[in-house]
Amino acid sequence: MNEFLKKIASILEVDDVKGTDEFKAFPQWDSLSVLSVIAMLDASYGINLRAADFGPIRTAGDLWNLVQSRKGS
Amino acid sequence: MKALPEILKEIRPEFDFGASSDFIADGMLDSFDMVTLVATLDKTYGISIQGTDIVPENFKNLQTIQTLLRQCGVQL
Amino acid sequence: MNFSFRRKRISGVLTVVPANERSFVDEMKNFNFPESRSLKLKEVMGYDKRRLVEQNVCVSDLAVCGLEYLFQRGLLCRDEIDALLLVTQSPDHFIPPTSNIIQGRLGLKQDMLCLDINQACAGFVVGLIQALLLLEQESVRKVVLINGDVLSRKTSPKDRNIYPLMGDGASITVVERDTEDSIIHANLKMDGSRHEALMIPAGGFRLPSSPETAVLEDVGDNNLRAKDHLRMDGSAIFNFVQVEVPPLIESLLASAGATNDSVDYFLCHQPNRFMLQKLADKMRVPYIKMPSNVVEHFGNGGSATLPLAITFNLADQLKSGHCQVCLAGFGGGLVWASMLMRLGGLSFCEMIEFE
Numbered sequence: 001m002n003e004f005l006k007k008i009a010s011i012l013e014v015d016d017v018k019g020t021d022e023f024k025a026f027p028q029w030d031s032l033s034v035l036s037v038i039a040m041l042d043a044s045y046g047i048n049l050r051a052a053d054f055g056p057i058r059t060a061g062d063l064w065n066l067v068q069s070r071k072g073s
Numbered sequence: 074m075k076a077l078p079e080i081l082k083e084i085r086p087e088f089d090f091g092a093s094s095d096f097i098a099d100g101m102l103d104s105f106d107m108v109t110l111v112a113t114l115d116k117t118y119g120i121s122i123q124g125t126d127i128v129p130e131n132f133k134n135l136q137t138i139q140t141l142l143r144q145c146g147v148q149l
Numbered sequence: 150m151n152f153s154f155r156r157k158r159i160s161g162v163l164t165v166v167p168a169n170e171r172s173f174v175d176e177m178k179n180f181n182f183p184e185s186r187s188l189k190l191k192e193v194m195g196y197d198k199r200r201l202v203e204q205n206v207c208v209s210d211l212a213v214c215g216l217e218y219l220f221q222r223g224l225l226c227r228d229e230i231d232a233l234l235l236v237t238q239s240p241d242h243f244i245p246p247t248s249n250i251i252q253g254r255l256g257l258k259q260d261m262l263c264l265d266i267n268q269a270c271a272g273f274v275v276g277l278i279q280a281l282l283l284l285e286q287e288s289v290r291k292v293v294l295i296n297g298d299v300l301s302r303k304t305s306p307k308d309r310n311i312y313p314l315m316g317d318g319a320s321i322t323v324v325e326r327d328t329e330d331s332i333i334h335a336n337l338k339m340d341g342s343r344h345e346a347l348m349i350p351a352g353g354f355r356l357p358s359s360p361e362t363a364v365l366e367d368v369g370d371n372n373l374r375a376k377d378h379l380r381m382d383g384s385a386i387f388n389f390v391q392v393e394v395p396p397l398i399e400s401l402l403a404s405a406g407a408t409n410d411s412v413d414y415f416l417c418h419q420p421n422r423f424m425l426q427k428l429a430d431k432m433r434v435p436y437i438k439m440p441s442n443v444v445e446h447f448g449n450g451g452s453a454t455l456p457l458a459i460t461f462n463l464a465d466q467l468k469s470g471h472c473q474v475c476l477a478g479f480g481g482g483l484v485w486a487s488m489l490m491r492l493g494g495l496s497f498c499e500m501i502e503f504e
Binding site for chain 1: 076077078079081082089090091092093094135136139149
């Protein structure tokens with residue numbers, strides 16, 4: 001999960017992100033960063049997500065769980 | 074170096090690409106945007122996307138575009 | 150389909166462009182697109198300036214201007230012209246043939262063939278094939294091939310897909326017997342099933358022009374055009390060229406026992422710089438051997454852009470020497486054609502303006 005959090009941090013242009021951090025709290029969180037996360041998830045984890053899938057996602061940890069569940073299928 | 078999401082946003086700033094799974098069908102990229110995108114990607118990544126790959130199927134969404142980039146040798 | 154012709158050559162090329170010049174930047178405000186997007190497109194496609202005729206100028210006007218220029222300078226004699234081929238998709242009238250109108254306006258002899266050929270951007274090569282076929286006849290010693298269009302008059306100023314790249318113009322190419330034992334190879338293919346990729350829907354007999362066909366409509370891509378206007382499926386045409394043209398040229402070179410290296414210049418129809426550079430990449434031809442600079446100066450004037458690429462880039466070289474050239478035309482129909490020849494020692498190779 002650490003690698004994952006580092007990538008999220010890089011997209012949000014901050015030094016580090018914790019699993020419990022809420023995305024909305026970051027000033028850089030906008031539609032561009034959503035797009036960047038989607039791109040990163042495809043490039044690094046082979047997961048296809050859309051902005052609509054982000055509905056129930058609040059924290060980086062939520063996103064990580066989603067990634068894990070998708071990888072299983 | 075600009076990343077793909079940023080490049081897309083610069084070409085059509087009025088659209089939310091994250092909300093679409095088919096940029097072409099949803100009217101977010103027309104054939105000229107595709108050409109502009111290819112020219113920008115060629116320049117950004119130092120590649121030359123083949124003319125025969127400039128088809129709507131390859132530009133449907135982030136995933137297909139990134140697949141194309143990977144095929145051109147780009148490390149994403 | 151393959152062709153080969155012996156002992157025939159091009160002896161002169163003249164191109165005629167309207168003096169009236171327009172710039173893409175000045176016209177951007179007509180389009181329904183933000184300026185920044187239009188500017189990016191300008192940079193990528195290589196749009197800049199183009200030449201357009203004034204409202205009531207026709208193809209015969211451009212042709213007569215060019216031919217009179219040649220007559221006046223003793224570069225061509227009226228009575229020597231055994232055949233006048235006019236390749237155009239914008240004739241003066243449906244009836245009579247515009248080639249006859251030109252014949253009449255110039256007082257050419259009666260003992261000759263005048264033929265209108267309806268061909269689009271492959272029309273220079275197709276026209277040359279027709280000229281060379283005619284020269285197989287003893288009675289035909291000199292053919293004048295004219296390629297000309299005034300299609301800017303049939304495009305919508307609010308269609309950003311097409312309007313910024315349209316240009317008008319004409320070319321006059323003299324084709325005759327060669328004293329050298331030269332050989333010209335050519336090939337072509339056609340696919341009518343894809344004819345809708347480039348068409349003017351109304352104005353013929355399938356859908357005659359009416360007040361309804363003149364109405365500007367948005368077909369869903371934010372451009373406005375009427376059924377009377379030229380429309381192009383840009384993606385389909387782009388892909389067609391990338392897929393079909395390289396194998397055609399490869400086959401031509403193979404049948405002639407030639408290679409890319411033995412060709413000095415690949416002279417193609419000039420749709421836009423981006424497409425030609427991608428084509429050059431695919432064929433592994435360095436850009437310097439495949440000129441792509443016509444659209445940014447003159448616009449895409451249909452079949453005349455290929456001869457325009459010749460007079461604009463190679464005038465001095467072709468008057469004083471020779472080059473091995475591969476010509477390639479591709480466009481509406483769909484038609485794609487190529488030709489390999491030794492070109493040079495021209496009596497004239499220049500461009501004039503039509504006022």
